[in-house]
Amino acid sequence: MATQPSSAKNVPWLNTREMKAWRTYIIASRRMLDALDNDLAGLDLTMADYEVLAQLSDAPDRKLRMSELAEIAMISKSRLSHRMKVMEQAGWVRREECPSDRRGFFAVMTDKGFKAIQKAAPTHVDSVRNRFIDHLTAKDQEDLSKIFDRVQAQLRGQFIAEDGPAKSSNKRSTKK
């Protein structure tokens, strides 16, 4: 539906090597991500929230425009608004008016939020090491970077070529 990528017919099936790579990658990744989320749960964080907070803590003055934060954290503006409300109540962030553009707001990380993320970081890094990085050689790491740089480049290419705002859109057709 909608510009079927030309080559859609007679797609060559995955051969054994390809299938193995795909399945191994996809399954191990899911398990690992579950595990990481689990490791963070003890700190009342999800990976998604950690990502938002980490981005914020890296930003100059630990503040970013809402839109920009949404973009780099790869979530919709609406979703960010929702999450911010929760994190605001936890006292980790607050909103601040943008003086130069009065439509805009900054998401600002509070000291409490910064302490929270600083406390979470070692646990998370430990997770990432134990569950992933420490099992890779330096060469592996470089290979991986190259591979996923390529993957990402192509995705970006396709998205720019298209129209939509990149986000999903779940069009479960008119089937009940």
Add this chain to the structure above:
Amino acid sequence: MATQPSSAKNVPWLNTREMKAWRTYIIASRRMLDALDNDLAGLDLTMADYEVLAQLSDAPDRKLRMSELAEIAMISKSRLSHRMKVMEQAGWVRREECPSDRRGFFAVMTDKGFKAIQKAAPTHVDSVRNRFIDHLTAKDQEDLSKIFDRVQAQLRGQFIAEDGPAKSSNKRSTKK
């Protein structure tokens, strides 16, 4: 909390190479998975449902015990029950009593379900190729398999060592 992996204190931070590998992998993966889900949306499928159906279609007689299916599709039994209800209404699967253990049920893929997945498969494979596999050399694929085999082996190790039923458990502590 709960057997902190001994080395939890003074965790060495990720160096540049490690950080690059981790971020590139995690971000590109997320984008790619989003894209794949998007590609499937036109066929009224999510990756999760596709996974369930694919497992079923690969099983002998295209049937599996509910528990077993839940396990290999990496979802909880409860969740599978709920999803099955939906897929049953779509006419893709049905439940069948297990004669040898009358507590049990088989999930059975119907012909209609098989046709649906057969129709979806080329699109999905095309997605997987375009967005991932075709950007890897044969060597890349082998490297990837090795890497994620290792990652998975270690995860399994840790899980076996623990008590729970492997599934998350979200213990957001007693805060509010």
Add this chain to the structure above:
DNA sequence: ATGAAGTGTTTCAACTTTCAACTACCTAGC
């Protein structure tokens, strides 16, 4: 000025996910 477009929030309805029963059955020990 005026209208179009941008920023961010909010409401709403749909959907997903988990949790804690709950039914039904099986197995073992006595």
Add this chain to the structure above:
DNA sequence: GCTAGGTAGTTGAAAGTTGAAACACTTCAT
């Protein structure tokens, strides 16, 4: 045979997540 305890799977309610659309402002170009 009975009973205790375990397993298979379902269920309903509660909680959480999500995106679309409507909204209130503000800015910007004419």
